[in-house]
Amino acid sequence: MSATGPLSATQSLRDRVDPYAERPTASPARFLYGLNPLAKIAAPLPAMVLLVFVRDAATPLAFLALSYAILLIGVTFSGRLAAILVALPAAAAVVGLGFSVWADAARVDQSVVIWQIGSWTLYGGALEVGLATGLRIAAIVALTLPVGLSTTGPDFVRASVQQLRVPYRIGYTALAAFRFVPRFGYELDVIRQAHRVRGAHGGRGPFAAIARWFGYIVPLMAGAIRHAERVALAMDARAFGAHPDRTERHLVPFRTRDVVFVVLFWAVSAALFWALFPWGLA
Structure with a gap:
């Protein structure tokens, strides 16, 4: 298998579930x-x-x-x-x-x-x-x-911050929170594929479905905690909230x-x- 195969498949999956991906x-x-x-x-x-x-x-x-x-x-x-x-x-x-x-x-x-x-x-x-x-x-x-x-979500937040003077602490914090939703979808899809490869919680019926969902909870919560820590560290490293305004890289005039x-x-x-x-x- 080529080295770019899994990467391209992962990129395609992320773009499919991520509403904030580039249009x-x-x-x-x-x-x-x-x-x-x-x-x-x-x-x-x-x-x-x-x-x-x-x-x-x-x-x-x-x-x-x-x-x-x-x-x-x-x-x-x-x-x-x-x-x-x-x-x-x-x-x-x-x-x-x-x-x-x-x-x-x-x-x-x-x-x-x-x-x-x-x-x-x-x-x-x-x-x-x-x-x-x-x-x-x-x-x-x-x-x-x-x-x-x-x-897209980022364009709406940028326009609100730039034209409506919404404090960037509120706008980008809300954007980071909404960003968790597609991330959860991507993580859940990866966990499902991993369980399917290992043959975990197979079978049909309501009890097998309940067992599968309980098997998703722990790795999904662990992934959410890791992602929250990375987001917090990234925002802290960029001095988020230290100044009254920030320079915008992408303008929405x-x-x-x-x-x-x-x-x-x-x-x-x-x-x-x-x-x-x-x-x-x-």
Whole structure:
């Protein structure tokens, strides 16, 4: 076996479970990757707040379509993106049906009857209210996807420290804490492979699964303690917290294109609210 084989396999595994790994190079047309994370948060935030107060179905549907258009243009298309784009409307439909069941029938009993079981009746008005609520939730979630699918954790922390003046002691400490999550995933995968090679805790069934998980706890905790010690020593060696600010190696500037994106998004959002004017339907 070549010397680079295990190393490349380990690197591939780490990249697969590490959300803070370097993002692969994308086409320049995928513009969301080049925007400041704060711009991608500030742009949809007013629309997300206003969507809480709308009651119609057309307005959240319009913002859902807007978010889908931005995602299809601005980020690299992948299987995960396709799954999200399909799952979100399905989840909205399920949530909408759930809310329609809990709607007050006394307020919609003048509408058409959709379904009746004994003394319980599902009215068309209740279904309309429930689906509008599900669409509203889906639209708010969809507006968070551009920043979630095109931003890494370190870039968000750097932007918060550099533009929002968040103390770096808070930002980078939180980043180090979140960094433990993918590290645990990587360590757990290595421990599983080692147990599989040694044939430890084999077999099927619930008792074998419990035995396997108990066999993971001790080495996983030992690895977590070692990793915490290394992080603490590395931060102490770099005089973390000794000065009021630190020199940034990687800058995440707020450029003109970020301002243009925010202004355009606000303008489109205002146009949609003005054209649909959902508050007049209440």
